Each structure stands twice: as structure tokens, then as C-alpha cells.
Amino acid sequence: MNKIKSNPYVKSVSQKSITYTDEFKRLFIAEYESGRLPREIFESCGFDIEILGMVRVNKAAKRWKSAYTTSGLDGLTDTRKGNSGRPLGRELSMEEKYERLLAQNKLLQAENELL
Template identity: 45%
Template sequence: MSKKDFTEKELKILSQNKYVNSVTFKKITYTNEFKLLLIAAHDNGKTTKQIFEECGFDIETLGMIRIKAAGKRWRRTFKEEGVLGLDDGKKLVNKKTVNKSLTLKEQNSKLEAQVKLLKAENELLKKIELLERGMKIKK
């Protein structure tokens, strides 16, 4: 967590960004879409700072330390755990409960969630590829 607190004005501006899930005076939570976009764009040679700027974030408001740390953390998590590792909802699960045996219904539910997330990731990657080629995106 950063030592810099956001002001009321900064909170309002940040909360209007489509890549922000939530923001408090001390913490900002980004969408999974943004995390995946950052990873894909970084792999294509863009810096973390460039990606944040292109997505409408003010670098001075967030601070370079927060930006670099977030990018580094997401890339490491993605490498180690894949797409599901980036999902903030996974942090709500106690690690002890992950090791217990799941019922068939729970396994099915978990696999369906993985499929849904992978489909969303594929769509995002398609959009990024189209944007890089300069094509219009169909909605």
C-alpha cells in the first residue's frame, strides 16, 4: 500500500475511470480487464507508465512507485498462477479451503468460472490485436 493518500478530487477522477473497480483514500483496485491489458501491452514492448497513461490515469496522482509495483506484481502473478491469479475474488478464499476435496458441483462451478474468465481474456486479446492493427472493434 502506498504512503500517498488520494484527495477527494483524485478519488472522484479515479472512480470515473473504466479500469477502476474501487478506490479509497489509500487503495485503488483495478479491473481484471486492465490487468490483462497491461500484461499484453507490456509483452508487446510498452512500458507500464505508457500503458497507465494511455488508459487515462494521471501518473502524478498514482505515483511511479505504485504504478511500477502494480505492473510487476500482476506480471509475476500471471506468470505463476495464470488469469485466475489476477482475480481479486480469489483472495477471499482461505488457502486451507482450497486444499479440501471439492464436491462435483463445486468442481463444475469452478471450471465454469475458469472457462468464462478464459473466454473474457481471449476477447480482450482479440480487441488488443485489432487495436494494434488499427481496425475498428465490433460491439
């Protein structure tokens, strides 16, 4: 765990999971789209495949490719801290609704530009 934790592309490590940085996920997608294999990308970023295991590498690759296909670069962002999943207990004001619509519009424009 200490060897994995020392990698600059790792946010945190537990007995069951590894949380990679958003930067690594974006780098992974860019490299993957240029034709490199998941194993090569992980190795070139300093990960020991013998420790991680190919199953973990392939599952992460599949998860990130799916998130990128569905939501673009925003799909690779770790939103666990910013979104507790709890519904807002109050009604939004018109200004807040307007701000959310603007943010959603910008997101959709960025996705269209990416495509």
C-alpha cells in the same frame, strides 16, 4: 480520488488503495508483452501519473507480472469476493470432488495451451 474513481478501469478507490478491473490487468499484460512501458500503458488508459505516482504504477506492474507468470490469466482475477479463505466445514461429496478435479484439469489445460 474522484478523478481516479471516474476511470472505467477502476473498480474502487480508498485512501490507501486502488482496485483495478480484471480487464485492465489483462490489457496491461498484453501491452507490456508487446514492449510498452508500464507508465505508457497507464497513461494511455487515462490514468494521471502525477496523481497515482510512479511507485504505485511500478508496484502494480510487478505484482501483475508475477501473478501472470505464476498462474496465467487466472492470476490476474480478483478472487477476494469469491474466496473468503474459510475452510469448508463439511466433507465434500464424490460429485463435488469430481467437479473440482475437472475444473482443476481445465485450468491446467488452459495454462498449457497458453504456454
